[in-house]
Amino acid sequence: MKKKLKKFLRGGAAALAALMLAHAALAKEAAPLAEDPAVEQRMVKITEELRCLVCQNESLAGSQADLAKDLREEVRGLIKAGKSDDEVREFLVSRYGDFVLYRPQVKPVTYLLWGGPFLLLIAGIVALVRYLRRRNRQLTETPLSEEERQRAEALLKDNRP
Incomplete structure (x- = not known):
C-alpha cells in the first residue's frame, strides 16, 4: 500500500513540475526600457489614439500584433x-487612411459616421412614438352594441352555478 502511495506521489510531483515548466515557457520577453522617457510617453499618448490595423478593436499602444509593434517603432522614430x-498622425493617416484614427476628423466624408448614431436614435x-399612438388607437374601447351586450349577459348567466 505504501509503495503505491509513494509511486502516486512521485508521479504527481513529476506532473506538477512539468506543468510549472510548461507555464514558464509561455512567459514573454520583457519589453525594453525606453532610452528617453519623454519620447516613450509621447509615443504612448499618440498610439493610444490610433487603431491597431490587425486587431481593429485595440489601440496601437495596447496591441501585441507584430504590425502594431512595427508601427510603435515607426512612431518612436518619427518623434525622435x-x-x-x-505630423505623426498625418503620416499614419496618409499611409493607412482615416481608419487608423479612433476619433476620425469631422469632414464631409465622415458626416454620416458622426451623425449616423444620432439619426438612428431619432428614427427609433x-x-x-408612431407605434405607441397606433396601438393606443387600436386599444380604445368601443361600446358593445345592444345585441352583443345581451349575448354576453346570456353567456355569463349560463356559466353561473
Whole structure:
C-alpha cells in the first residue's frame, strides 16, 4: 500500500513540475526600457489614439500584433526625428487612411459616421412614438352594441352555478 502511495506521489510531483515548466515557457520577453522617457510617453499618448490595423478593436499602444509593434517603432522614430504629434498622425493617416484614427476628423466624408448614431436614435424614437399612438388607437374601447351586450349577459348567466 505504501509503495503505491509513494509511486502516486512521485508521479504527481513529476506532473506538477512539468506543468510549472510548461507555464514558464509561455512567459514573454520583457519589453525594453525606453532610452528617453519623454519620447516613450509621447509615443504612448499618440498610439493610444490610433487603431491597431490587425486587431481593429485595440489601440496601437495596447496591441501585441507584430504590425502594431512595427508601427510603435515607426512612431518612436518619427518623434525622435523631431516630428510633432499632428505630423505623426498625418503620416499614419496618409499611409493607412482615416481608419487608423479612433476619433476620425469631422469632414464631409465622415458626416454620416458622426451623425449616423444620432439619426438612428431619432428614427427609433419617431418609430416608437408612431407605434405607441397606433396601438393606443387600436386599444380604445368601443361600446358593445345592444345585441352583443345581451349575448354576453346570456353567456355569463349560463356559466353561473
